[in-house]
Amino acid sequence: MNYLQRQFHALLDHCLDERKEIRSLRKTAFDRFNQLGFPTKKWEEWQFTDFSEIRKNEYRLAWGKDLPKIPDKIPGLIPDTYSIIIINGHYQPQLTKLPTGVSVKSHEDFSQIDGDEYSLNGNQNPFLALNTALMNSEISLIVEPDSIIEKPIQIIHLTTALSDQFMNHPRLVFQIGRNSQATLVEHYIGETKIPYFVNPVTQVSIDENASLNYIRILEEDIFGCHTATTNYILKNDARLNTTSFSSGAKLFRHDIKLDFAGDGGEAVFNGLCLTEDQQHHDQHVIVDHQQNFCQSRQLFKYILAEKSSGVFNGKVVVRKNTKQTDADQSNRNLLLSPSALMNANPQLEILSDDVKCSHGSSTGELDDDAIFYLQTRGIDSETAKSLLIHGFANEIIEKVKPISIQDYIHNQFTDWLS
Amino acid sequence: MKNTLKKENSIIDEAISQDYKYGFVTDIEQETIPPGLSEDVIRVISAKKGEPDWLRDWRLKSYKNWGKMKNPSWAHITYPSIDYQSISYYSAPKEKKELKSLDEVDPELLETYNKLGIPLQEQKMLAGVAVDAVFDSVSVATTFKEDLKKHGIIFCSFSEAVHNHPNLVKKYLGSVVPMTDNFFAALNSAVFSDGSFVYIPKGVRCPMELSTYFRINAANTGQFERTLIVADEGSYVSYLEGCTAPMRDENQLHAAVVELIAHKDAEIKYSTVQNWYPGDKDGKGGIYNFVTKRGTCLEDNSKISWTQVETGSAITWKYPSVILKGDNSKGEFYSVALTNNHQQADTGTKMIHLGSNTSSTIISKGISAGKSQNTYRGQVKIMKNAENARNYSQCDSILIGSECGAHTFPYIDVRNPTAKMEHEASTSNIGEEQLFYCNQRGLSTENAVSLIVNGFCKEVFKELPMEFAVEAQKLMEVSLEGSVG
8 A cells, every 4th residue: 555545545434524426526536546556757748847855755745733833924825915825734714814805715615527628538647646546625716707906816735834745725616707806826945955746737718708817836945846727618708817936846747628619718827947056946837729710829938057947738620620729839948058958849739720820949059159249248147048048938027917926926036146 | 731621611602602593594584583581582683683692691581580570560451451462572673664645544543633732734743644745754854963972962763872872771771670670671671772862961951852753763662671771971962752642553562661861960851742642442452662761960960850641551551760869959849640431540749758868749630531540659669878868749630421430558667867859649530520611611511621631731731841741631522532421
């Protein structure tokens, strides 16, 4: 019996009063996970990432007693935002500030357990199955129809003051109602020296003519492993603008899938990954154009230093008989050290002829000519390099809105660089 | 004691092998051996070809490896599983039935020849009509052969090379595509029928384009072809494979292996036009083409260039690759893959950068029409020691019709920061405006499509030797027939 099995049985014993549906869903999901197992190098979609760290380390599930004294100042809190705070997997309702038109449900209130948000649907992602089996903290955030939320809502997942190695499987459901507009920030922060494992699943659905600006910030501690799954469903004329900024975690894997479930949807993905030391960041993006007149844009940038490695795998699928699809995908990678490694795999799978699709990928180091040019202008080579790296990252950072979040990311980036 | 034992053993061994020999004598007399694959079948093939022991052992070893391998399933193609025991792995070259005049040839075939603009005499030759004295391919070929001999170039069938130049064959065979490389390469290594062997000596620039077309015993090389081209220091060779004329073949499965070796300052240019039978409009029949092609730029300043025009075969599974081992070596891949009706193509290239200052260029153009699936699958790997490596890849696809698919799967793996690696891809249909503009100028839609497609492919066609390039353009038109309107 491995540690996951022990934890799973402990969880079942712990939540004896859970609804029958949830228990059976957990069991099905755990069976699925056992059947799939941890990804190996032989799995096409997982081949570049080594998960032995998670397999070997014995993490235990977080319980109520793991809640430390709540820090006076929550790290990462961005001024002028509404906030939802989750510490070591425990939702803190007393710290939550929310505007009208937004409601939050949490914990055992698995309201939509029969909905698509929880179905495994033949999904072959073992971490999604593992999350469904072990989900121990749940947040559903619902934005009512026709509401415009001016200020961003920040959801902070803080891992701090651990006594031993533990894991969390947060489940997040975001529903943006018709004609609504909102900005969400999903923010992961770790402050500990003990290995831990966070495996969130986020399900986002955006209703007709609604618009979501979604920012994901990953600042897990270097001792943390983070495997995430995010699924988006866009209805008619829905708009999504996402930015992901990730600099933390020893191992980071993110599976992103977007389905255009209605006509006329628009999606923009911007991503910036910063890695150093022996960090490994792996992002897989699938954009599925199932309906007509949809547009998607992707721009993923990596800056890799020291012995770190990066993986980018982006796939655009255009289904049969769809009309006027416009998809663009771009991946740019900057290698700062001779030991850094990058694997890029941008893919197009197109089954309709009424399309305009393109993708591009480039990998290289800083341009010697550009450094030389700056030097001739009296700028020393270190400053010149940092100026160029800044320029490279700014293409992503300056697109972030509102400005308060942009400033936060910009500061974090400057810290990372120095 | 030891010696006697050894002796005894060798006697036993001899007896066993002799036994086999006798046991199959009657079989050897037959033209075709019965379907199935086993060690004995391989011994028979080897014996029939009168091969030396080392080659027989090499085949047997490949067979053992093949037995441990699985049919690859990662490609974007679907086909019923192949029963390898139902295939006959050796059939002696048969005399083709000679036809007396062109009147006896299938009129459909003739029409295609006319569209391709193949001269009448050549048409006769291709269709298997007895060729008269005016155009005697044999004599033309003989003159060529003499010319090559003068330069010290070896250009012969693989079997001939095994007998006449065993040391060269032994040295290079399997050095680029090892027998364990992949399922189909292992199968080929075990049962390969025949193929071409080319050796260009030091400092020689081959005075003509080498083509299987002019090799006397090129006919019936069979379904498991093996080609080996070695360019020694400072030499140059351009090799043409295939033919624009449609090829009919009763063998459904083709698994060829091509190995290229370029020594210091050498250059090899390999051009292919593949137009095997693609099956009928409903996707019945057609050739399965599983080919392993790879070249190594073994030493500094060498260059290997692949150019391919793929229009035939029901299934194409082909990734001509270059291993850039020598410093400053260059790899190129220019490809046009056209699929129509129910054809499926999964093709691309691999560029493995090992040496410093190596550079590679990939230009791939995919055209899918009808209900076909066209996939570009490529890998660019820049290893740790490849300082200042450079890669430029461009993969464009055109879709004609709403039921076809075009896919792009590039794998990019960079382990050295001094590398400069760029990849671009685009997919679109033929614009309404473009067609309208051509229609307006009096071109029919069909002509307009072929004009646009030919323009799209121009970058690749210009890499082809002249005589091929002209035919390739016509081939595009013929292959696209019926896909518009």
